[in-house]
Amino acid sequence: MAWGLIILIQLLFVALSLYNARTVVLTKNLQAEIKALEANVSSKALAEEKIRGVIKRTDSLQRLESQRVEYTPRIEAFVNGIPSNVFLYSSFIQNDKMSLTVRTQSPLEIALLISNYFNANFAKEVVIQSATLDSTENEFTTTLEVIF
Amino acid sequence: MIEFKIPKDIGATYQREIARKPENLVRLYVSLAVAAVVLFVIFGIRPLAITAAQNGKFLAELRDIKLGLETKVAKIESESEKINGLSAEIDLLYKKLPERPELEEYLQELVLDAADAGFVVQRFRQQEGSEDSQGGISLEIEFTGSLDSIPQLVGAIENAERFAEIRDVRTTAREDGGTDVRISVVVYTL
Known part of the structure; x- marks a missing residue:
């Protein structure tokens, strides 16, 4: 019984020693492989940086494009809606509204302008802010505010 | 005349002591053997077992690191290939931003x-x-x-x-x- 226990303990000792020796060898091998992989990753650092840059740029561009208000269709509708005998004196176009000052020979042309804007779905609301008549030249000057 | 009466069992105690001697030696050797085994377990096997357990953990961590690095290298390589194939679009992207x-x-x-x-x-x-x-x-x-x-x-x-x-x-x-x-x-x- 006692001899059996002693032999068992010796076997355990030998087994643990062998396991430790194997672990040390495996650890050394793994460390060498990790070192090689780290060198590989470092050599690809530029590529990684480029990838990060591209991803960041793409995300930023998508975000900016989604936030951007396109002016081209709005400006097209604005210019195309001005009747030929209406003289555009000035305009100020923003994201949500615009104001314009026009000169006409008749108030009916203002009505046509407003009608054009509504027909083109360009305006949700048109406010006539002022309308004056220059009686010497028989010319109407009208300032409108258009809400998109 | 003085008469000395020598007891009949005068050597019995001594003989009993003599008889016990081998038994005592056995006890001593057994005690020493047990002490040696205990010391061997405490100072030999226990630290070895602790080292083995720590080495095992270290090995497992190293394997995780290796796996992570391999995944990273593979990902970089695949993304690099994709990026190389999109160089014209990427140039445009850099011009945009x-x-x-x-x-x-x-x-x-x-x-x-x-x-x-x-x-x-x-x-x-x-x-x-x-x-x-x-x-x-x-x-x-x-x-x-x-x-x-x-x-x-x-x-x-x-x-x-x-x-x-x-x-x-x-x-x-x-x-x-x-x-x-x-x-x-x-x-x-x-």
Whole structure:
């Protein structure tokens, strides 16, 4: 019984020693492989940086494009809606509204302008802010505010 | 005459002691053997077992690190291949959102685009303190041209290689029949 226990303990000792020796060898091998992989990753650092840059740029561009208000269709509708005998004196176009000052020979042309804007779905609301008549030249000057 | 009576069992105690001697030796050796085994377990096997357990953990961590690095290398390689195949699009992406303001290049492009739309760039001004937290730079550009061509001009700005966001557009009629156009634009850097 006692001899059996002693032999068992010796076997355990030998087994643990062998396991430790194997672990040390495996650890050394793994460390060498990790070192090689780290060198590989470092050599690809530029590529990684480029990838990060591209991803960041793409995300930023998508975000900016989604936030951007396109002016081209709005400006097209604005210019195309001005009747030929209406003289555009000035305009100020923003994201949500615009104001314009026009000169006409008749108030009916203002009505046509407003009608054009509504027909083109360009305006949700048109406010006539002022309308004056220059009686010497028989010319109407009208300032409108258009809400998109 | 003095008579000495010698007890009959005079050597019995001694003999008992003699008889016990081997038994005592056995006890001593057994005790020493047990002590040796206990010391061997405490100072030999126990530290060895602790070392084995720690080495096992270390080995497992090293395996995780290796796996992580292998995955990373594979990912970098696959992404690099994709990026190499998209170099033209990536160049365009860098032109849309450059790292530096590069306003000179933007102005050159803008002058050509405006000319195509029938406009002449009169003034180009960077608004003071215009750089915002998102890397945007506010610019104000003045053009002269005709009213009918404004959509083309605005389209050229919005579809230029450099990403630009128009903030507002002002037009004023000129006495010569042309139109002054002032456009506030934000261009971005990253």
